[in-house]
Amino acid sequence: MNFFNLLKSLDELLYEVMSWLIFYPVTLWQGLTRPLKMMDYSDAEQGDAEEKQYTDTLSPPLFLLLTLVISHALELSTVGESAIVADKTGLGGLVNDDTTYILMRVAFFSLFPLVMAARLVRARHVKLDRVPLKAPFYSQCYVAAPFALMVSGASILLQLKPLAAGIAGLVLLALALLWFGSLQILWFAQHLRISRWRAALHASRAMVEALVLFVLFSLIVT
Template sequence: MKWLNSIGDLLYEVMSWLVFYPVTLWRTIRRPLETMTYADRELRDSAGEQFTDTLNPPLFLVLSLFLTQAVGVAMGGGVNPIVAQKTGLAALISDDASLLLFRLILFSLFPLLMATRMLRARGIALTRQRLKPPFYAQCYACAPFALFVGVGTSLAHTTVVAAQWAGTVLAIGAVGGYLTAQTIWFEHHLQSGRARALLNAMRVFAEAAVAAVAIALLFVLH
């Protein structure tokens, strides 16, 4: 009976994602700053009362990356080149599960560096406890960015010209939307002007992008 109850709890948890994923996505796109502030507030509650009406931020990011991977497969992307490559560090990525983990690490650089930058700009010492709230908030902002960049990239690699254009526009729009959300977030937390907030957002975005590309190249080049 304990085993059956565990299966029932797991089934409910997974099926509830079908409801709460689009709810969380819509709230994040529509009101990014409010959703990120909500993440800070929820972490102050007891563990059982946190994120009861949305997905928790890390799970939201994981599911978004899973969807991008599923879309790529559905569009006939075939076997990812990194998975197909069996030499060097690429040998560590042998299936879709390890590829998902690899993508998660790359995109998690953005929340990590954004959160770190915010604490440093406010003169707050870095600790695990202090880094967690801004990191969770940043996972909310990063998930739509990762989803739409991934879907846009998959569309851009199809043979249909219209889909290629749509994918390019979607990916560029995702970057623009992400930088806009970050600008608003930095402006709110640092009490700075819009120009300074934008510079902070662009600086950290560039740092995270360079780090992600550098790590990816280690697995591609051999």
């Protein structure tokens, strides 16, 4: 009986993994072309039963994770092994292979959804705990993934030799920050029902907090 249960589990796992080939591009396209609607969609899905959630897309955290795996694969194919994995300096000594490096990057980019979600909960004057934090965190993952992909692409370009590639990397990084920041202003304005100027203050504060944590984390592991 255990053997047949194992076969059934493998069957379900194979189907789930292969379905990513369809649903990842769909989720990425929707995340890039209609990010705010995807965030609203995530909020709505949180009200469904667990087995009925995200049936036509990838779940937000999985989407972020797969995006970082793909971006790391692109980095390996273009610029080679990361210096963090190769040098093993500081806490980076704990990052001794590609798996731990990907997990570190997941932690890096998950800071943005976490800080944005926490700022929204605090702005609503709601007690900060797991329940009110989950829905905004999940919705934020839908825009954090394309943002991470753009930042990773910029990082790759900055590591390439031609000057034009470095300039393109800086432009892509600026566009990524502008895109992500603009979405945050619209998101805070929509959910807090405030003006875009006040929403910009919330978004700016959360962005600064996330970037500070991001930089501190980077300095620790390098």
